[in-house]
Amino acid sequence: MNRLVILGIVSIVLVGCVVFAYWDQWFGEGGPSRGEQEVSRPKDSLPAVDANRVHEIEISDSSGTVKLRRVGERWVLPEVFDAPVMEIRVKQLMDALQKTAKARPVARKASSHKTFEVDDEKGKRLKLLDDKGEIMLDLVVGKQDQPRGVGAGAAGTYVRKPGEDVVFRLRGRLAMALRSQKSWWLERRIMSDIDPKDVNDVVKKAEKITLEFADIDLNPKPGEEVPAVFTANAPRVRIVLERRKNEASEGEDEKVEVGPTPPSVAAAKEKDEAPFKWVMVEPADHASMDLYSPVVENIVRSVLYARLEDVVGKDAADPAYGLDEPVLDVTIHFEDGTSRNLKVGSVCEEKAEDDETPRRAYTVRYATASGNPYVVTVSQYTVGQLARKPDGFKKPELPGATPGGARKPGIALPGERKDEKKGASGEQPSTRPVKK
DSSP states (O other), X not given: OOHHHHHHHHHHHHHHHHHHHHHHHHHOSSOOHHHHHHHTSGGGOOOOOOGGGOOEEEXXXXXXXXXXXXXXXXXXXXXXXXXXXXXXXXXXXXXXXXXXXXXXXXXXXXGGHHHHTOSTTTOEEEEEEOTTSOEEEEEEEEEEEOOTTSOXXXXXXXXXXXXXXXXXXXXXXXXXXXXXXXXXXXXXXXXXXXXXXXXXXXXXXXXXXXXXXXXXXXXXXXXXXXXXXXXXXXXXXXXXXXXXXOGGGSSOOOOOOOSOOOHHHHHHHHHHHSSEEEEXXXXXXXXXXXXXXXXXXXXXXXHHTOBOSEEEESOTTOGGGOOSSOSEEEEEEETTSOEEEEEEEEEOOOBOTTSSSBSSSSOEEEEEETTEEEEEEEEHHHHHHHOOOGGGGBOOOOTTBOTTSOBOTTOOOTTEEEOOSOOTTOOOOOEEEOOO
């Protein structure tokens, strides 16, 4: 027989042996007959998980333990005042557990536990309990496995049952969905009852904003001392904005424009054609100021999107929170008669476990908001973004603008290019959009 033919046959046999030996580890479920025979043994299988029956989830590792509990249709953190959990993260965990019954064993000796990180040192413990407190699933979860050159859909996680030696490879990214930190699970949106997809529509329905804050530096530079509390004797800034019908947009005949429109004229035209405009009612001496709608709307959006750092209690009347004399108080009224309020109080002097060093590298303040029954903390950055003085609502000046606001000829905005040569008639250089 030809030597090359013999070598080819030997190579094919060797490759087949390797694939057969590592099939379970590479592809988990759906392995060859050897894997199917192993799963047929009762002790070498994992129970299926019915997500609808899971009432409590407990995750623990060397850094701590977190518990999640189902209350009606939502999940909460029972150890954090029953604060709501991010539903998407619970869903990711449950999705990763849908194929437990198809997990395949990849090792049978305790000596392999360290390799797969399902040992007592690195393994994470996951328990699922039903509404009677009975354990539905109890696993030691190890490292994630994703072979090179294989898509994310083929990723798996090594697991084992506590007290047993057999290690399974479970299809999915269970290892990535397990965190024992409460902050990982905590719902961070203060006004979580508003669907993020609806925020832009809600912003357009705002018709009045009342903004009041202490006239102190609420957004200090790094290293500068932040005022911890606000007292009644400190000066305050009060701003009231109202959305009104734009009379300039009514009763005008449509004009036909010939030739390109200068940016300054186009902006003014757009403003006049808008059906509504924002007016500053207080302070009265700024009533005639030309307000920039995107800045006003961003105040509304910042309140609706505001994110919390932690949940610290439920009693907003506690003097320690400083919410009786808030450093910032903003209320937004909407067309349907509803309103949203955000109050920010004293600096939260959180400490780490040693009770000496600050828990965070940035300043946080106590806060409370409409639709949220908890006292939370928000970052100083959030406060600084909302505390705008009257001049902060002006439209930003265009580059090279004249005192009247019009742009000087030949000054190009980002995305435009400047033509250096004058035309035959001696006209000024023009600006044209850059072709992409």
